[in-house]
Structure formats: C-alpha cells, structure tokens
Amino acid sequence: MPTLFNSFNSNTTTTNTSSTTVANIWFLWVNTNTVTSTAVTNIWDCWAQTIVNQQLTREQRLEFERQQLESRARYERETKEMAQKEKEANERAEALLLECLSVDQVAEYRRNKFFIVQGGKSGKKYRIRQGRSNNIDLLDGERITHRLCCHPGAFLPAPDNMLAQKVLLELQEEEFVRTANIHAV
Amino acid sequence: MSNLHVLDATGDSETPWNKDNQAEIDAARKVFDDFKRKNYLAYSVEKSGNSIVHNFNPELELIVMTPPNVGG
Numbered sequence: 078m079p080t081l082f083n084s085f086n087s088n089t090t091t092t093n094t095s096s097t098t099v100a101n102i103w104f105l106w107v108n109t110n111t112v113t114s115t116a117v118t119n120i121w122d123c124w125a126q127t128i129v130n131q132q133l134t135r136e137q138r139l140e141f142e143r144q145q146l147e148s149r150a151r152y153e154r155e156t157k158e159m160a161q162k163e164k165e166a167n168e169r170a171e172a173l174l175l176e177c178l179s180v181d182q183v184a185e186y187r188r189n190k191f192f193i194v195q196g197g198k199s200g201k202k203y204r205i206r207q208g209r210s211n212n213i214d215l216l217d218g219e220r221i222t223h224r225l226c227c228h229p230g231a232f233l234p235a236p237d238n239m240l241a242q243k244v245l246l247e248l249q250e251e252e253f254v255r256t257a258n259i260h261a262v
Numbered sequence: 263m264s265n266l267h268v269l270d271a272t273g274d275s276e277t278p279w280n281k282d283n284q285a286e287i288d289a290a291r292k293v294f295d296d297f298k299r300k301n302y303l304a305y306s307v308e309k310s311g312n313s314i315v316h317n318f319n320p321e322l323e324l325i326v327m328t329p330p331n332v333g334g
Contacts, residue, residue: 162272169273177307177326210334226334229269233329237269241328244305248314258333 170234198250209238227257268327287320294318302327
C-alpha cells in the first residue's frame with residue numbers, strides 16, 4: 078500500500094494531475110488490492126453512479142429551465158394577444174354604442190364616460206356610468222338617490238353592457254327595476 | 263343595408279342583409295330566431311325611436327340582440 082500511494086503521489090505530481098494517468102493508477106490500485114478490492118469496487122461504482130445521477134439531474138434541470146422559458150414566452154404571447162383582442166372588442170362595442178346614442182349622449186359619454194337615460198315608463202333619469210355592474214345611478218336632479226345593478230348575464234365589453242342597459246331602461250324599465258339589485262344612497 | 267348585431271365578448275357579431283336579397287334575409291332571420299330561443303332580447307334602434315322586436319322584420323335598419331339580464 079505505501080508503495081502504491083507513493084506511486085500515486087509521484088504520478089500526480091509528475092504528470093500534473095493528468096486525468097488519464099490518475100484513472101489508470103486508480104484502476105491499478107483497485108485491481109491489485111486483493112484484500113479490499115470488492116469494497117473498493119463498490120465504492121467506485123457508487124461514486125460513478127453518483128456522477129451519472131448528477132449529470133442526469135443537470136440535464137433534467139436544463140430541460141426544466143428550457144420548458145420554463147418556453148412556458149413564460151407562451152404566457153406573455155397569449156397575454157398580449159388577449160389584451161389586443163380585448164382592445165378590439167372594446168373599440169367595436171364602443172362604435173356600436175355611439176351609433177345608438179343621441180347627439181347629447183355621445184357628447185356626454187365622450188366627456189365623462191357616462192350618459193343620462195330617461196326611464197321609458199317612469200320618466201326618471203338614470204346615469205349609466207362606464208362599467209359592467211353596479212354602474213347605474215338613479216338621479217333626483219343632480220342627487221343620486223339609488224344605485225342599481227342589472228346587466229347582461231354573459232360577459233360583454235363595457236360599452237356593449239352600457240348599450241344593453243340603456244335599451245332595457247328605455248323599453249322595459251319595469252322589468253329592469255324588478256331584476257335589479259337596488260341600494261339606497 | 264340593414265344589420266343585426268348580437269352582443270358578445272368580441273364586441274358583437276354582425277349579420278347584414280339587403281332588403282332585396284332573400285337569401286340574406288333568411289340568414290339574418292335564422293340568426294335572430296336562434297338567439298331568441300336562447301332568451302336573448304331584441305331591440306330595434308332607429309333615429310325615430312327604439313322598440314322591442316319580437317319577430318324578425320326585414321324592414322328594420324338596425325336590430326341589437328343582448329343576452330338576458332341578471333341582477334347584480
């Protein structure tokens with residue numbers, strides 16, 4: 078053993094830790110060590126397997142990182158596409174709303190993002206603010222007396238929602254009020 | 263050219279028809295009837311005033327259909 082260790086030390090020094098030489102010495106030492114060769118071989122196998130496992134883990138980690146990058150890029154792309162579609166839907170809905178409003182209502186909507194509607198049955202004034210729910214004020218002059226919440230059950234862009242509320246208040250006010258959730262202010 | 267607008271998440275889907283074109287009228291009537299069966303509400307929006315539409319009328323200029331309403 079001392080000879081082998083000396084040989085090992087000697088070789089690593091003179092060959093400047095050449096991996097090939099070190100490996101040869103290691104195999105030489107393992108093969109000539111008759112007393113503990115089995116145990117040493119097991120340790121070697123175990124060490125080699127650890128290295129393989131580490132390499133696999135690194136490969137798996139790289140694959141995972143690649144998938145993460147792909148997933149993030151896809152999420153950003155889809156978010157951007159959704160925002161664009163939402164913007165287009167909103168513009169389309171707003172164009173239809175403006176087509177259906179009176180000149181005064183258009184001016185008010187452009188200025189304040191709300192417009193006033195007169196109830197078809199009662200003649201009361203309702204202010205429809207931009208939004209999807211809880212966006213209608215019942216007015217007494219300039220004062221808000223109640224807030225009403227009634228809107229189409231399906232998801233619509235806000236201007237579409239406002240248009241649906243407007244025509245319902247004008248043409249089916251009683252049904253609107255019956256369906257609405259009403260809060261006194 | 264008249265138009266049927268069905269409000270949806272994309273803004274609305276349009277079905278235009280020309281009063282002289284029976285095929286277009288039939289197509290618009292079919293869309294109208296399909297959404298009426300889904301309890302959509304239909305309104306005629308005209309300069310002279312809005313009105314509820316129960317049956318498809320090809321003489322109308324603009325029909326808007328909205329999903330049924332719910333209380334908030």
